Amino acid sequence: MIVNRVTATFVMLVLAGLFQATAQAQDETSDSSYYGDLRNVDQRMLTRAAGDGNNFLHTNGNYEQTRYYPASQINTENVGKLRPAWIFQTEVVDSMETSPIVVNGIMYVTTAFNHVYALNARTGEEIWHYKHDMGPITTYCCGPNNRGVAVHGNKVFMGTLDAQLVALDARTGKQIWSTQIADPEFGYSETMAPSVANGKVLIGTNGGEYGIRGFVKAFDTETGELLWTFNTTAENSVGVWATHDATGRDMHRDIEAEKAALQEAGDPYETLGGGVWQNPAVDLETNRVYFVVGNPSPDLDGSLRPGDNLYTDSLVAVNLDTGEYVCHFQYIPHDVWDLDSVSPPIITTVKDGNGEDVKGILHGGKTGHVYVNKASDCSMIRFSEAMVPQEDMWTLPTADGARMLPGANGGVEWSPMAIDPTERLSYAINLHQPMTYTVRSTPYPEGKLWLGGSFDVIPEEQQWGNVTAVDYDTGKISWQVRTAQPMIGGVLATAGGLLFTGEGNGLFKAYDSKNGSELWRFQAGAGVNAPPSSYTVEGKQYIVVGAGGNAQLNYKRGNNIIAFTLAD
Amino acid sequence: MRPLFFLTGKASMKIAFGLLAALLATGAAHAEAEFDVEAAAGQCAACHGAEGLPSDPAIPIIHGQEFFYLYTQLKDYAAERRANDIMSPMAAQFDRSQMKALAQYFSDKSWPAIQTKTQEGDAQLAQRAMSRGQCSACHGEWQGDSRIPRAAGQQPGYLEKTMKDFKNEVRLNAAAKISVMKKVEDDEIEALARYLGDL
Numbered sequence: 001m002i003v004n005r006v007t008a009t010f011v012m013l014v015l016a017g018l019f020q021a022t023a024q025a026q027d028e029t030s031d032s033s034y035y036g037d038l039r040n041v042d043q044r045m046l047t048r049a050a051g052d053g054n055n056f057l058h059t060n061g062n063y064e065q066t067r068y069y070p071a072s073q074i075n076t077e078n079v080g081k082l083r084p085a086w087i088f089q090t091e092v093v094d095s096m097e098t099s100p101i102v103v104n105g106i107m108y109v110t111t112a113f114n115h116v117y118a119l120n121a122r123t124g125e126e127i128w129h130y131k132h133d134m135g136p137i138t139t140y141c142c143g144p145n146n147r148g149v150a151v152h153g154n155k156v157f158m159g160t161l162d163a164q165l166v167a168l169d170a171r172t173g174k175q176i177w178s179t180q181i182a183d184p185e186f187g188y189s190e191t192m193a194p195s196v197a198n199g200k201v202l203i204g205t206n207g208g209e210y211g212i213r214g215f216v217k218a219f220d221t222e223t224g225e226l227l228w229t230f231n232t233t234a235e236n237s238v239g240v241w242a243t244h245d246a247t248g249r250d251m252h253r254d255i256e257a258e259k260a261a262l263q264e265a266g267d268p269y270e271t272l273g274g275g276v277w278q279n280p281a282v283d284l285e286t287n288r289v290y291f292v293v294g295n296p297s298p299d300l301d302g303s304l305r306p307g308d309n310l311y312t313d314s315l316v317a318v319n320l321d322t323g324e325y326v327c328h329f330q331y332i333p334h335d336v337w338d339l340d341s342v343s344p345p346i347i348t349t350v351k352d353g354n355g356e357d358v359k360g361i362l363h364g365g366k367t368g369h370v371y372v373n374k375a376s377d378c379s380m381i382r383f384s385e386a387m388v389p390q391e392d393m394w395t396l397p398t399a400d401g402a403r404m405l406p407g408a409n410g411g412v413e414w415s416p417m418a419i420d421p422t423e424r425l426s427y428a429i430n431l432h433q434p435m436t437y438t439v440r441s442t443p444y445p446e447g448k449l450w451l452g453g454s455f456d457v458i459p460e461e462q463q464w465g466n467v468t469a470v471d472y473d474t475g476k477i478s479w480q481v482r483t484a485q486p487m488i489g490g491v492l493a494t495a496g497g498l499l500f501t502g503e504g505n506g507l508f509k510a511y512d513s514k515n516g517s518e519l520w521r522f523q524a525g526a527g528v529n530a531p532p533s534s535y536t537v538e539g540k541q542y543i544v545v546g547a548g549g550n551a552q553l554n555y556k557r558g559n560n561i562i563a564f565t566l567a568d
Numbered sequence: 569m570r571p572l573f574f575l576t577g578k579a580s581m582k583i584a585f586g587l588l589a590a591l592l593a594t595g596a597a598h599a600e601a602e603f604d605v606e607a608a609a610g611q612c613a614a615c616h617g618a619e620g621l622p623s624d625p626a627i628p629i630i631h632g633q634e635f636f637y638l639y640t641q642l643k644d645y646a647a648e649r650r651a652n653d654i655m656s657p658m659a660a661q662f663d664r665s666q667m668k669a670l671a672q673y674f675s676d677k678s679w680p681a682i683q684t685k686t687q688e689g690d691a692q693l694a695q696r697a698m699s700r701g702q703c704s705a706c707h708g709e710w711q712g713d714s715r716i717p718r719a720a721g722q723q724p725g726y727l728e729k730t731m732k733d734f735k736n737e738v739r740l741n742a743a744a745k746i747s748v749m750k751k752v753e754d755d756e757i758e759a760l761a762r763y764l765g766d767l
Binding site: 030136137138299422438440442445446448449450451452453454456459552 | 575635636639640643644647649675700702704705714715739740742743746747
């Protein structure tokens with residue numbers, strides 16, 4: 001439903017923008033970029049973001065989602081001199097997962113409960129603040145998170161916990177339109193940042209813990225009108241009754257029992273879950289969108305959902321214009337451990353089985369493998385060595401709880417990976433959290449939490465994290481660094497040979513991306529569990545990250561956005 | 569209707585049961601015509617209190633409770649996911665929009681203050697259970713948020729009963745709570761109930 005369409009205002013703002021732009025061209029004052037000319041976020045800028053060392057225009061840096069930032073002013077030689085340039089404190093002290101977006105010197109960040117701030121990226125000064133008027137019905141599993149905005153034209157887009165998509169005026173923060181994406185009463189909510197491509201806002205949905213029917217939808221950037229929907233659970237979700245996962249391990253499925261259940265209750269696709277938690281990678285050359293689909297509902301109880309549960313736990317490609325299915329690859333058929341696919345896929349050139357360069361898709365799975373797939377038909381080329389301990393895969397959940405590693409947070413959680421295409425390395429952050437898997441069958445509860453059991457941390461067992469570099473041409477681990485706590489948030493690689501990532505204990509670190517040696521650290525005072533971004537204003541490169549902790553892993557909450565630059 | 573403040577324990581529950589039949593009859597009449605939320609809410613006052621103070625320790629405060637939580641409980645009582653001899657037939661009179669109207673009506677009211685006596689050692693026992701069950705991950709400071717009920721200042725008698733109902737698989741409308749409460753000892757539940765009631 002489109003609540004508000006203010007076309008006239010839009011035209012006036014564009015005109016006002018024109019005047020402002022001319023004034024700025026004549027007079028290079030320090031705030032020339034302050035009221036930056038947002039009309040400039042056109043499709044060309046979005047398309048060329050991978051080479052743009054001034055802005056940070058996509059959640060994961062560019063359409064390929066490499067999180068490889070092309071600026072190198074901050075590099076292995078001088079990163080030791082990195083210091084906070086400014087700290088901005090938001091009004092909301094809670095879990096922070098935002099990827100700061102920077103356009104011509106203006107930064108957009110979001111907080112838990114859907115606040116958006118526009119900041120002067122040079123000074124940290126607030127330009128505007130938008131608070132979403134949250135509806136009374138929200139259903140979300142893993143904290144009141146938000147992972148940021150998408151930008152296009154004069155608009156800033158955000159998905160909300162009450163399952164709306166809102167478009168804000170980038171200059172003022174006033175709402176231009178809003179659209180109800182799905183019904184929050186039945187478990188739909190939004191925490192992912194949207195993506196924009198060719199006039200479309202693309203967004204998935206949370207809800208795999210509530211028996212939703214997952215989707216990716218495309219909305220018109222100007223009007224908020226729904227253009228297409230791709231349902232992530234196929235009307236025939238049964239598949240091929242696969243007995244092994246993508247890595248060749250036996251899943252111990254009772255195919256006969258599943259077939260009987262299918263006979264009795266029919267295809268479970270309507271409540272089969274399949275959330276899409278993170279941004280799609282967009283390939284404008286082939287006009288395709290690649291995304292990964294999350295777990296089937298209910299998470300641990302397979303008895304109610306016979307079949308492979310297509311397209312849960314899969315890489316899926318669809319046509320950008322129409323949302324039509326192109327290809328898919330399922331990593332785990334009939335998952336009963338929630339070891340699903342959440343970390344956003346990356347498009348890059350990889351070596352295929354014959355050593356030839358082909359367009360590939362990388363995905364860091366909760367299993368702890370980096371999967372390397374072929375973009376043309378989605379098929380798998382290889383999977384990496386395991387980045388975390390794996391034990392007793394696949395042990396079925398039991399009524400009393402069965403131990404299996406990795407625990408249900410992975411592996412790799414929603415945290416985006418980065419790559420360095422010059423080194424042909426991917427970088428992931430990992431969790432090692434031993435858990436038991438318990439199954440308890442309950443019928444579909446109409447939009448309430450529906451796990452079909454529980455995942456329980458084993459308190460006596462030690463937990464930790466890793467930062468892992470994988471050579472995606474061979475699948476071998478190139479280097480690995482242990483961290484004190486399980487890692488959640490994300491990484492940023494730069495052309496300065498650096499890798500930035502934060503920890504739950506407040507440490508924000510820079511590593512040498514070639515070998516993993518630690519080159520710099522900063523104590524932020526609250527969990528650094530958000531993906532970093534980078535940008536350049538007035539000739540100075542900055543690194544920026546949110547330090548607000550994490551609800552899911554209960555890391556210390558805070559409300560800081562911290563921008564770093566080199567000390568003079 | 570006057571709230572039955574003077575009654576406590578099992579006796580009042582029996583009286584409440586007696587009231588039920590009469591109340592249900594009135595309710596049915598209302599459902600026919602345009603929904604009169606005030607009148608429907610009047611049925612609730614006998615037990616939940618006209619001013620929000622329940623007539624019995626085992627009856628929860630619903631005045632000032634979260635809208636979405638109240639609405640969900642009414643749906644769950646009606647669907648017997650939360651089967652209860654009193655509340656299931658009560659809730660089954662209403663359709664979804666009427667449930668929403670009632671939930672709105674009660675969530676707009678202010679939460680009444682109650683007196684709760686804690687015992688020595690309650691806080692320690694409660695803290696121990698809360699860290700084991702990771703309650704704060706969902707409940708935060710116990711003030712409620714949308715689908716998460718407010719538990720701070722809730723009736724201890726009710727809190728104890730409903731936590732034990734989760735644990736003993738009597739209350740089935742939140743499966744995840746069953747696993748959580750199974751990890752909590754009975755004496756911890758009793759301490760938690762008083763601790764939360766006193767917040």
